[in-house]
Amino acid sequence: TGTLASGEPFVTATFSAPTNIAVIKYWGKRDVKLNLPINSSVSVTLNQDDLRAMTSVMISPAFEKDRLWLNGEEEDVSKSKRIQTVLAGIRAIATDRTLADGTVVPAAELADPSKWRAHIVSANSFPTAAGLASSAAGYACLTRVLAEVYGAAEPTPNALTAIARQGSGSASRSLYGGFVRWNMGAAADGSDSFAEQVATADHWPDLEVIVCVVSADKKETGSTAGMTTSVETSELLAHRAAAVVEPRLSAIEAAYTARDFPTFGAITMRDSNQFHACCLDTFPPIFYMNDVSKRLIALVHRFNAKHGSIVAAYTFDAGPNAVIYTTKAHTAALLATVMAHFPRPAALASDAEYVSSAPALEAAKAAGVPAGLECPSGDEDVGAVRYIYKTTPGDGPRRLDDSASLVDSATGTPA
Ligand code: DP6
Numbered sequence: 001t002g003t004l005a006s007g008e009p010f011v012t013a014t015f016s017a018p019t020n021i022a023v024i025k026y027w028g029k030r031d032v033k034l035n036l037p038i039n040s041s042v043s044v045t046l047n048q049d050d051l052r053a054m055t056s057v058m059i060s061p062a063f064e065k066d067r068l069w070l071n072g073e074e075e076d077v078s079k080s081k082r083i084q085t086v087l088a089g090i091r092a093i094a095t096d097r098t099l100a101d102g103t104v105v106p107a108a109e110l111a112d113p114s115k116w117r118a119h120i121v122s123a124n125s126f127p128t129a130a131g132l133a134s135s136a137a138g139y140a141c142l143t144r145v146l147a148e149v150y151g152a153a154e155p156t157p158n159a160l161t162a163i164a165r166q167g168s169g170s171a172s173r174s175l176y177g178g179f180v181r182w183n184m185g186a187a188a189d190g191s192d193s194f195a196e197q198v199a200t201a202d203h204w205p206d207l208e209v210i211v212c213v214v215s216a217d218k219k220e221t222g223s224t225a226g227m228t229t230s231v232e233t234s235e236l237l238a239h240r241a242a243a244v245v246e247p248r249l250s251a252i253e254a255a256y257t258a259r260d261f262p263t264f265g266a267i268t269m270r271d272s273n274q275f276h277a278c279c280l281d282t283f284p285p286i287f288y289m290n291d292v293s294k295r296l297i298a299l300v301h302r303f304n305a306k307h308g309s310i311v312a313a314y315t316f317d318a319g320p321n322a323v324i325y326t327t328k329a330h331t332a333a334l335l336a337t338v339m340a341h342f343p344r345p346a347a348l349a350s351d352a353e354y355v356s357s358a359p360a361l362e363a364a365k366a367a368g369v370p371a372g373l374e375c376p377s378g379d380e381d382v383g384a385v386r387y388i389y390k391t392t393p394g395d396g397p398r399r400l401d402d403s404a405s406l407v408d409s410a411t412g413t414p415a
Contacts, residue, residue, distance in 0.1 A: 296338070
């Protein structure tokens, strides 16, 4: 808490939040307004040291209306139903706040949008256009930071995830680190459709992640629109939700718990493939993967064949980027193999500009490409992969010091 230059009080907080990559995909809503899914899903939370959303919120009676700035641009809050839903969800569970001067603001006053209003400033460390799940990190971060400033008290365990879910379904899973399941729930009001942690981030220290950002030449079908058409037209999606997902969830949770990579990897790849098969089965069909995605798939299968077991596993969301899970023993050789087949774009001066992690790059150069996986000269696909992130599983949202705030504490506007 503090005081603006105008003398009016404020409450503020800043958080960062991670993205997550599902290994059993969420695809299809049974209720579009409440973001209720047709199946449960599970994901691995990625390390926010590498990819994160960061959001500062300041609330004050000095502000005229709720306002939002995203990556430097002001957005109209009144036009975003999702933001409004998250705001209303948190205000409904606000608690009394004690200000710096000892004054207590009752919850009812704090949560009254005609009395206290919110300025929200958010920034992503990864390009929104990259097709990485920035909405997951963004809505998880927004939910968490709003919960902090409003002193939100969860009426039931995991209730915050159900609020984040209404911003973006996958955001429900970014409120925890490690391995997270979003239970589809059965209630019509969505109260039992929340996420919970299955294993913490440090449960499987050997697990590592390589993200290949693939150039997309055309605008993809948005998740919400794509899901609607898939639910309406794909018989395969209906079969998936009814018969495939539940057994896969139990099997992959057991594999993750036992740190059994071959089983974890096999289910991950099959589930990604089935999700994209459902997209092809949608009428008219939706294509998220492109030729580069397919070449990456083939390369991972060759890498595994060479090792005689599954040591790397790809998964693709609603775009052409490949997320490849592997274990420490194989990261360097895998990265070297990907880089041999997909050399950096000509516009990048060195591999240091191509790969996010200098130690990972060094290790890849030292490891080299395993015999038999070299790229025949002339077959290199230069620039088809734009950028490579090397990361690991990570923890849930983190509170940052007010000194990192994106809101100026004198004016209450972006710093
Ligand atoms: C393919 O969570 O972005 O990444 O709920 O409409 O915001 P909305 O969709 P969103 O969809 C994510 C779909 C996916 C699979 C997944 O993350 O489970």
